Amino acid sequence: MERTIIKTEHLERVYATGAVKTYALKDISIEIEEGEFVAIMGKSGSGKSTLLHQLGLLDKPTKGNIIIDGNDVINISEKERTRFRLHELGYVFQSYNLIPELTAIENVYVTPMARNLKKEEYEKMAEEVLTAVGLKDRMYHYPSELSGGQQQRVSIARALVNKPKILFADEPTANLDSASSEDVINLFRKFNKEIGQTIVMVTHEKDEGEKADRIIWVKDGLLDTDK
Amino acid sequence: MQSNDLKVMLFLAYKNLTKSKITFMVIVAVMAMSFLSITFFASIIDGLGYEFEEGMIRGQTGHLMIEPQEDELYISDSADLVKDIRRIPGVVGVARRLDASAVARHETIEIGNPVLFIEPENEKDVSDYWNSVIAGEYLSKRDTDELLIGANLVKSYAEEGDTQKRFDVEVGDRITLSFSNGFVKEYRIKGIYKTGSRFVDDKIIVNFEQYQLIFGSTDDIASNILIALPQRGMEGPYTEQIIDLGVSEQINQWQTKMGAVNQFVGSLQITNQITGTIGLLTAFATIYIIIFINVTNKRKQIGILKAVGIKKQIILGSYVLQSLTYGITGVIIGNIVMKLLLLLLSIHPLNMPIGPVIPILTTERLMTTSATLILASIVAGFFPSKKAADENILDAIFGG
Numbered sequence A: 001m002e003r004t005i006i007k008t009e010h011l012e013r014v015y016a017t018g019a020v021k022t023y024a025l026k027d028i029s030i031e032i033e034e035g036e037f038v039a040i041m042g043k044s045g046s047g048k049s050t051l052l053h054q055l056g057l058l059d060k061p062t063k064g065n066i067i068i069d070g071n072d073v074i075n076i077s078e079k080e081r082t083r084f085r086l087h088e089l090g091y092v093f094q095s096y097n098l099i100p101e102l103t104a105i106e107n108v109y110v111t112p113m114a115r116n117l118k119k120e121e122y123e124k125m126a127e128e129v130l131t132a133v134g135l136k137d138r139m140y141h142y143p144s145e146l147s148g149g150q151q152q153r154v155s156i157a158r159a160l161v162n163k164p165k166i167l168f169a170d171e172p173t174a175n176l177d178s179a180s181s182e183d184v185i186n187l188f189r190k191f192n193k194e195i196g197q198t199i200v201m202v203t204h205e206k207d208e209g210e211k212a213d214r215i216i217w218v219k220d221g222l223l224d225t226d227k
Numbered sequence B: 001m002q003s004n005d006l007k008v009m010l011f012l013a014y015k016n017l018t019k020s021k022i023t024f025m026v027i028v029a030v031m032a033m034s035f036l037s038i039t040f041f042a043s044i045i046d047g048l049g050y051e052f053e054e055g056m057i058r059g060q061t062g063h064l065m066i067e068p069q070e071d072e073l074y075i076s077d078s079a080d081l082v083k084d085i086r087r088i089p090g091v092v093g094v095a096r097r098l099d100a101s102a103v104a105r106h107e108t109i110e111i112g113n114p115v116l117f118i119e120p121e122n123e124k125d126v127s128d129y130w131n132s133v134i135a136g137e138y139l140s141k142r143d144t145d146e147l148l149i150g151a152n153l154v155k156s157y158a159e160e161g162d163t164q165k166r167f168d169v170e171v172g173d174r175i176t177l178s179f180s181n182g183f184v185k186e187y188r189i190k191g192i193y194k195t196g197s198r199f200v201d202d203k204i205i206v207n208f209e210q211y212q213l214i215f216g217s218t219d220d221i222a223s224n225i226l227i228a229l230p231q232r233g234m235e236g237p238y239t240e241q242i243i244d245l246g247v248s249e250q251i252n253q254w255q256t257k258m259g260a261v262n263q264f265v266g267s268l269q270i271t272n273q274i275t276g277t278i279g280l281l282t283a284f285a286t287i288y289i290i291i292f293i294n295v296t297n298k299r300k301q302i303g304i305l306k307a308v309g310i311k312k313q314i315i316l317g318s319y320v321l322q323s324l325t326y327g328i329t330g331v332i333i334g335n336i337v338m339k340l341l342l343l344l345l346s347i348h349p350l351n352m353p354i355g356p357v358i359p360i361l362t363t364e365r366l367m368t369t370s371a372t373l374i375l376a377s378i379v380a381g382f383f384p385s386k387k388a389a390d391e392n393i394l395d396a397i398f399g400g
């Protein structure tokens, strides 16, 4: 079943800082299949994060279009983009970005809660996914009481709890030691293999990239086709 | 807005508030202290003004004061008038008085002084002389050779270092009064009174009948008649009832008899208005700033919540709710502490030169202060969170 879940058409993202224009993305057209585990790689400053932000609907391109699961996600209202993020997408940041005032389980269930699910339902969902990332016994800890690796696993659980169509991760292991990094990548592989989770991950680690099905190379805001 | 949105809003607000207990306590304390600083001083000033007026009412004017027509010196047939007024339902007390002045002498000291002629029993209902006697006793109807003297005329009650001329007397000593018509009589000091009000503690008081003896007038005259009502604010209706009795004399309400006190209380109130307004503005600014800083620090969190798909209104609502909680809690605590202070000060009034002052907090001031502080907290919560919620997600998270 070869089904395109992400398609970008000539994406451009220009930052205008005063008179200076930075072309973070110049012209990116890619397609990603459902169930694929894709790594985005390239040098620092090549535009990897910018690309992921566009795909994850955290930012809007200055030109071009993005189709996710058949939906134009650019020419829709901000409200619909928010709804799309909640229901269809999961995002893992390099720096975890958990809400410090919420426990691990609360960080995870705040989004299913916002989807108007019942308490028993969203608690169960959060418990399941936290168990799956190996944090069954850390559910009621606050982020400040967890190690970096544990926090990143909470943020993965948060990104997965609503069974998103796509999981995005921007250098998810960059702040972690090698053991924790391996845990995270193994989790990604596991979710990809077991439930067919589509994953788009930015990384600068060659060996991490090699664990993906495919690597998309980026250079100076363009696809690097030499690799 | 769905009910579920409200649920998430409450959840986020609750977690934020309870996780940052220190922040919560600091902000609430600032709110409560702002509340107190505005209301407390103002209520003391109001209490001071009230006490000034009360001192006048309970010493000089009554709630209503009947006085002779412009071209008359006295009210005639005053005994009947007193009786008639006393029959009006609700009237608490009616007492007539006569005023004169005399030169009082004790040993080598002579002081020209007002002399007040009273009917001791009736007077009890309209003024506080009877329960302000601090040495000796109050006058009784039969006392023909006795007088009461105000503490301001007695040396032993003067402040240290005071150089005003006073009598070095105590109860039982004798004072000679010389009146303008040449009549001279020696009286024994039966009591010394001190109401605490400077305006009334400088009198010599003798029995009403003495006036006839001294001035030989036989008519049933009075200089004025004081009327005490159940409370302030009822002067109008009672004035009309007294007019209905056919009284042709002037019936003056206490407000019109205050003279300098009126001006003084008026300027107190203006001062209070000005400091109150400045206080409110300061409190508004303070609260705005601390809540503003607090919410501005949550900019990243607001970005994260947006990134994971939480609606803008939910985020905004949760922050306004938090600020509102600060506001309401601060105001409630401020109110409670203020109530306790008022209670404490009503048991142990502040002793001021004009008498014991009990702070008065008007409902109006209470409401304006509470409302302003709560409004400040809402505004302070709304704008920075609106700004953060409206901004680009990445800027909010990464601080662009």
Ligand SMILES: Nc1ncnc2c1ncn2[C@@H]1O[C@H](COP(=O)(O)OP(=O)(O)O)[C@@H](O)[C@H]1O
Binding pocket: A015, A016, A017, A022, A023, A024, A042, A043, A044, A045, A046, A047, A048, A049, A050, A051, B400
């Ligand atoms: N908010 C921004 N304003 C201006 N320039 C930006 C901004 N974000 C990224 N850039 C620029 O865009 C380019 C690509 O950045 P980024 O996507 O973060 O690269 P990568 O993630 O591959 O290291 C860089 O040159 C970076 O400086």
Ligand SMILES: [Mg+2]
Binding pocket: A048, A049, A050
């Ligand atoms: Mg990057």
